[in-house]
Structure formats: structure tokens, C-alpha cells
Amino acid sequence: MIRISGIDALNVLQQLTNSKRDFPARVAILSSWLDAAGDVLDQGLSLYFPAPHSYTGEHTVELQGHGGPVLLRALLERLFELGCKPAEPGEFTRRAVENGKMDLAQAEAVASCIDAATIRAGKQAQRQLQGAFGRHIEHLMQQLTSLVAHVEASLDFPEEEIPELFFSRLDEDMQQQLIQPIRAMLDSAPLGERLFDGATVTIIGAPNVGKSSLLNALAGRDRAIVSDIPGTTRDVLEIDFEVHGIPVRLSDTAGIRESEDRIEQEGVRRAHQSAEQADATLFVADAMRPDTWHCKVNADIFLMNKCDVGQGAYPDHFISASATNGSGLNDLRDRLAASLGDIDIADESMLVTRERHCQSLSEALHCIETGMQTLHDEEKLEITAMQWRAAWAALGGILGIGDVEHILDQVFSEFCIGK
Incomplete structure (x- = not known):
């Protein structure tokens, strides 16, 4: 669709169609759009919105054509010949603000509608x-x-x-x-910012505690390779999902441990770096391995994985869950949302x-x-x-x-x- 706004919008449409006919307000008219020689460039729907009853508050014309890039380019060049000029970023919405069709907060909401990810x-x-x-x-x-x-x-x-x-x-x-x-x-404000800008969450923990399985469970698909071989994940793997309507980029990292493998050492370094830069850090431990329960980095959320097969008493600050059968993951999502600023707002x-x-x-x-x-x-x-x-x-x-x-x-x- 091509939109034309301004005092001469109707005149441009009449020249484009080589017709002096009256275009009724807000009625779609099948039209042929012509070049300077009178040859048809494209055919489509022409709509005329007289001021002030338009998006910008000015006389506005909308052309709905076939959409091919060649035809669109030719049509635009013809409009420029007739006196139109390219719109600046946000110019139509800015004119709407200047003509009292919306306030500035509403104008910003237009951009937010376009950018909304959830x-x-x-x-x-x-x-x-x-x-x-x-x-x-x-x-x-x-x-x-x-x-x-x-x-x-x-x-x-x-x-x-x-x-x-x-x-x-x-x-x-x-x-x-x-x-x-x-x-x-x-x-x-923190919640409002996260709704549109998103948030980053990094999963950390020892090798083979189920970090990759947890990432797959939260993503709803097999995104990470899962193996019982320690050190399978060596680089930072990212997936996008949402929690309580907040867009989240979740990062799976290499298992944190001492290693002589230079590649694995680099993976551990990147894991620490990702945790430091994230909005929230999720520490994952294995319910069957008490040696994995101690967190060596600052974490915001603690998850005890494999609770469907593990037994025993776990520290109170851990959420009990299983990436395999999905138990406890709803509690995890609630805790994640809270850590990212999700608060109870009545309005x-x-x-x-x-x-x-x-x-x-x-x-x-x-x-x-x-x-x-x-x-x-x-x-x-x-x-x-x-x-x-x-x-x-x-x-x-x-x-x-x-x-x-x-x-x-x-x-x-x-x-x-x-x-």
C-alpha cells in the first residue's frame, strides 16, 4: 500500500488516474494508475480520506496495488513526478500529532504496536x-x-x-x-521496559545437571544437544521464548568445572561472562549429585533438577523440578517473571x-x-x-x-x- 497525505492528495490521485471524477470518501474504487504517457502502470484500489477524517488529519489517499517491487517502484517514481516526496521516518504519525489526531504518548504506542514481540x-x-x-x-x-x-x-x-x-x-x-x-x-517501569525490550537469562551449573534439557523443555523443542557425556555444551546456545508475556532470550552455557581442555576452558569463561551480563541467572543442580548443589557464581534463581528420580532433602532456596516430565516448570516460570520485574498491577x-x-x-x-x-x-x-x-x-x-x-x-x- 502507498499512502499520500497533504493538501494536494486528491489532485495527485486525479492526475494519476487521468480523471477529474469525484472520489467518494472512504470508498474503495477500482482504478488504473497511469504513467506520463497514459500507459497503465498498475491497477488496484484507490481510497480517499478527506480531512480531518484521516490518520494524519490531512487529505489522504491510499493506493492498494499488486505489491511487486518493480510495479511499486514505477508507481512511486510517477508520484514523485506529480509532486510527492518520500516520507521521513514517522512523518505520517508526526503529522497526526501536530494535527491533534493523537497525543505524543499515543504516537509512541504506534511504534510499540509494531515492535511488540508478545x-x-x-x-x-x-x-x-x-x-x-x-x-x-x-x-x-x-x-x-x-x-x-x-x-x-x-x-x-x-x-x-x-x-x-x-x-x-x-x-x-x-x-x-x-x-x-x-x-x-x-x-x-522495569516491567514495562522488559515487555518491549526483552530480557536475558543465563543457565549455569555443573556439567550433566540437565541445563540443555531444561532449555529444550522451556523452548518446547529440541534446540540443544542432550547427552550424558560431560562437556557436550561448549559454547553459549541461545533460544527465544516468553514468560508471562515477557520476551526472554535464554542462554545455555558450558558446564562449570575445572578442565585441561582448552576449548572447554573457553566455554566455561564464556559461561561466566554470559552470567555477568544477563538480567537474571538461573543456577541448575542435580538432585542425585550433592556435589553440584554449591553455586560458584552469583545467581538469582536456584533450580534442583531431576527431582523425579532424585531423593532427599534439598536446600530451601531451590525450586524442585524435572526437565524430563515438566514438573515444577510453572513455578520456575513464575520465579523467572518475578526476577525480571513482573509485578501485580491492578491497571x-x-x-x-x-x-x-x-x-x-x-x-x-x-x-x-x-x-x-x-x-x-x-x-x-x-x-x-x-x-x-x-x-x-x-x-x-x-x-x-x-x-x-x-x-x-x-x-x-x-x-x-x-x-
Whole structure:
């Protein structure tokens, strides 16, 4: 599909079809698209969306052709001859923001919808695209506006008495209506980041404890070679899967032990390196071999494998499981998700998924708390008002309210061409 947006979009379509006909709004019309000599380049559906009822808020035309690269290239060259120009990354969505069709948080959600690697991430992106996250930010801004108005009034009209009860309750109101909700949103940021950026988990342990079998069980397919011969795995083997909707890259590593084999030594070195760089480390031990129970590296999760055949009491910090029959793997997935930041959120539409949003919320929180320090000092009340105005501006920057041209440049530089 080719999309054309701008004041001359309909005129371009009429020249492309060599027709002055009226194209009804939002109706697919079978058309022949012609080159400068009048020869047919391609045939397909033409749709016209008059402003402001389009994605960008401008007159928009969509051409749905056969999609072959040669025909598409020829059609694009003809459109350039008619005055069109290639879109910059994110230009269509940027125009939608500038024309009031969506706020900046919704625009970022467009990119998140494209990048989502799991259903959970996709649903979260859709919530943001529908404006749920933006409405939470707007609500915070409204609360802040209402509370700061009284402070501003006391400065602008000092002869008028503001009820003392208001100021005595202002601390509590700021805590409940602004500080606590913002902190809760910031607490969700690690999960929001992992939903879209993914996480890395490294499996470590002694040889033959079942690391490769565990990787295959979690992946749902035979990805790693399984053998009772020690040292089978010598390099880092990676698979992608998801846990509680979080994309995870799971790494199987060489068994950690002393060896004279230079290749195996390199495998052990890489195992340590992978564990150090991972977001979480999973230590695996063999229930039948107590000599494998001691972890020689820092680990986040401890799994006692082969519990279907092993016997005896295991240390309390181990999860009992079997990569062979699958027992205990659900507990392992729950523990993995928790270690990667998965928390119980009553309303996931408040989930913070962008570093830019996190920075703005942190700035707003800092300004609010700084302003509260001078709230009860009449001589410094202007500082309170100034800090809270800055907090409002920080929240507004999330939605693209105010002077945010530099923010727009940063956001849309990350978009793909044509979106």
C-alpha cells in the first residue's frame, strides 16, 4: 500500500488516474494508475480520506496495488513526478500529532504496536494507542492544576484569605493524588521496559545437571544437544521464548568445572561472562549429585533438577523440578517473571514502557516534592508555585503539550519509514 497525505492528495490521485471524477470518501474504487504517457502502470484500489477524517488529519489517499517491487517502484517514481516526496521516518504519525489526531504518548504506542514481540506487549501497546495511558497523565495534570491554583491565588491575591484547612490538607492531598500514583507508575517501569525490550537469562551449573534439557523443555523443542557425556555444551546456545508475556532470550552455557581442555576452558569463561551480563541467572543442580548443589557464581534463581528420580532433602532456596516430565516448570516460570520485574498491577494501562516517560515522571515527582518543602513558608511560597508549574510541564511533555519540538524530533527519529 502507498499512502499520500497533504493538501494536494486528491489532485495527485486525479492526475494519476487521468480523471477529474469525484472520489467518494472512504470508498474503495477500482482504478488504473497511469504513467506520463497514459500507459497503465498498475491497477488496484484507490481510497480517499478527506480531512480531518484521516490518520494524519490531512487529505489522504491510499493506493492498494499488486505489491511487486518493480510495479511499486514505477508507481512511486510517477508520484514523485506529480509532486510527492518520500516520507521521513514517522512523518505520517508526526503529522497526526501536530494535527491533534493523537497525543505524543499515543504516537509512541504506534511504534510499540509494531515492535511488540508478545501478545501481552501488543495489548499494552493497544491500551496506550487507545489513549488510556494519556488519560492517566491528563488526570495527574488536572489534579496538579487544581491544587496549585489555590497556591497561585494566595500569591496573586494576598489580601484574600485562603482557608488554613486547605493548606493543612494539601500535604495529604499531594501524597494521595499525585506522589503515590507517580511512584506506582515509576515502580512499573522495569516491567514495562522488559515487555518491549526483552530480557536475558543465563543457565549455569555443573556439567550433566540437565541445563540443555531444561532449555529444550522451556523452548518446547529440541534446540540443544542432550547427552550424558560431560562437556557436550561448549559454547553459549541461545533460544527465544516468553514468560508471562515477557520476551526472554535464554542462554545455555558450558558446564562449570575445572578442565585441561582448552576449548572447554573457553566455554566455561564464556559461561561466566554470559552470567555477568544477563538480567537474571538461573543456577541448575542435580538432585542425585550433592556435589553440584554449591553455586560458584552469583545467581538469582536456584533450580534442583531431576527431582523425579532424585531423593532427599534439598536446600530451601531451590525450586524442585524435572526437565524430563515438566514438573515444577510453572513455578520456575513464575520465579523467572518475578526476577525480571513482573509485578501485580491492578491497571496495566498505567504501565510505564518508555524511558522518556520515566524521566518525565521522575522530574515531575522531584519538582512536586521540592515544592512541598517550602509550602508552609509564606516567604517562599513562590518557590512552591514555580516547582509545581515545572512539574506540570514535565507531565505535559509526555503528551506533547508545550514547547516540545526537540522531543518530537527524538521520538520520530526512532520510527520506520512510512509510518
